[in-house]
Structure formats: C-alpha cells, structure tokens
Amino acid sequence: MPLALALTVVLALLALFQLALALGAPLGRFAWGGAHRILPAKLRVGSLVSILIYGFIAVVAWGRVGAIELFPQPFAVVMMWVIFGYFVLGILMNAISRSRSERWVMVPVAVVLAVLSFFIAMGYGELATAI
Incomplete structure (x- = not known):
C-alpha cells in the first residue's frame, strides 16, 4: 500500500497545482506546453478535467493493491x-x-508517476502479499 499512497500524494499535489491553474494562478509556464502565463478558459477546463482523471487513477491504484473493491480486480489490473x-x-x-520550466519540473514528476504505476501494475504492494 505504500506505493498507492505515494502515487496518491503525488496526484494530490498535481491536483492542487491544476486547481491553481484553473483558478488563474500565473503558473502556466509549467503546464499545457507553457505558452500561457495564465491559462485561457479552455485550458482551465482541461486543468479541472485533469483533477478528475487524477482522482480516477488514485481509485484504480487503491483497487489494484486491494485496499478498496470499487472495480473488479481484472479491470484494475488492466487499467x-x-x-x-x-x-x-x-x-x-x-x-x-x-x-523549459515544464520540461525541468514535469518530466521528473511524470517519471515518478510512471515508476509508481509500473510497480502497482506489476502487483507490488498488494494487500495479499503484505500479509
């Protein structure tokens, strides 16, 4: 479960970042290609959608490690x-x-998320293996 927790923490931080972008924070150089200091309306909506996607990913990860049973296990594995x-x-x-700001900040974040999701997908951190 530590892997799902770590993934959730990183996703929660990203969700806060996306919420700040959606509310007009001048952080656009770190997201959406970095072309806008303050995001236009369409990209603000995209940031809000990202928050929903992050929530779904967290739920799937917790399901994959067996902490919740919202989805059938085969679905969680594939997802x-x-x-x-x-x-x-x-x-x-x-x-x-x-x-450059997006490359320097978001590439490492994406690498961390990819590594965590890889190990969760592989089945590391399942409750059954921890008992």
Whole structure:
C-alpha cells in the first residue's frame, strides 16, 4: 500500500497545482506546453478535467493493491497498465514541451508517476502479499 499512497500524494499535489491553474494562478509556464502565463478558459477546463482523471487513477491504484473493491480486480489490473502507458506518454509529451520550466519540473514528476504505476501494475504492494 505504500506505493498507492505515494502515487496518491503525488496526484494530490498535481491536483492542487491544476486547481491553481484553473483558478488563474500565473503558473502556466509549467503546464499545457507553457505558452500561457495564465491559462485561457479552455485550458482551465482541461486543468479541472485533469483533477478528475487524477482522482480516477488514485481509485484504480487503491483497487489494484486491494485496499478498496470499487472495480473488479481484472479491470484494475488492466487499467493500471493503461495508466502506466499514460504516464510514459506524459514523460514524452513533457520532454518535448517548448517550455523549459515544464520540461525541468514535469518530466521528473511524470517519471515518478510512471515508476509508481509500473510497480502497482506489476502487483507490488498488494494487500495479499503484505500479509
């Protein structure tokens, strides 16, 4: 469960960051390609959608480690691999950003999320293996 907790903490911090962006904080250089200091309306909506996605990812991760039973285990297993792929794609997308700030901050964050999701997808941290 420490892996799911670590993933959730990182996602919660990202959710706070996205909420700040959605509320107009001048942090746009760290997200969405870094082209806007303050995000336009469409990207603010995108930040709010990101928060929902982060919540879904956290729920899937907790389901994969067996802490909650919201989804059938086979669904959680498959979804964790999809989530891992999503974070790998995030590494690549952040790495090609024109924003140096986004590359320097978000690539390491995406790497951490990818590594954590990989180990969760592999089944490390399951309650059954901890008992």
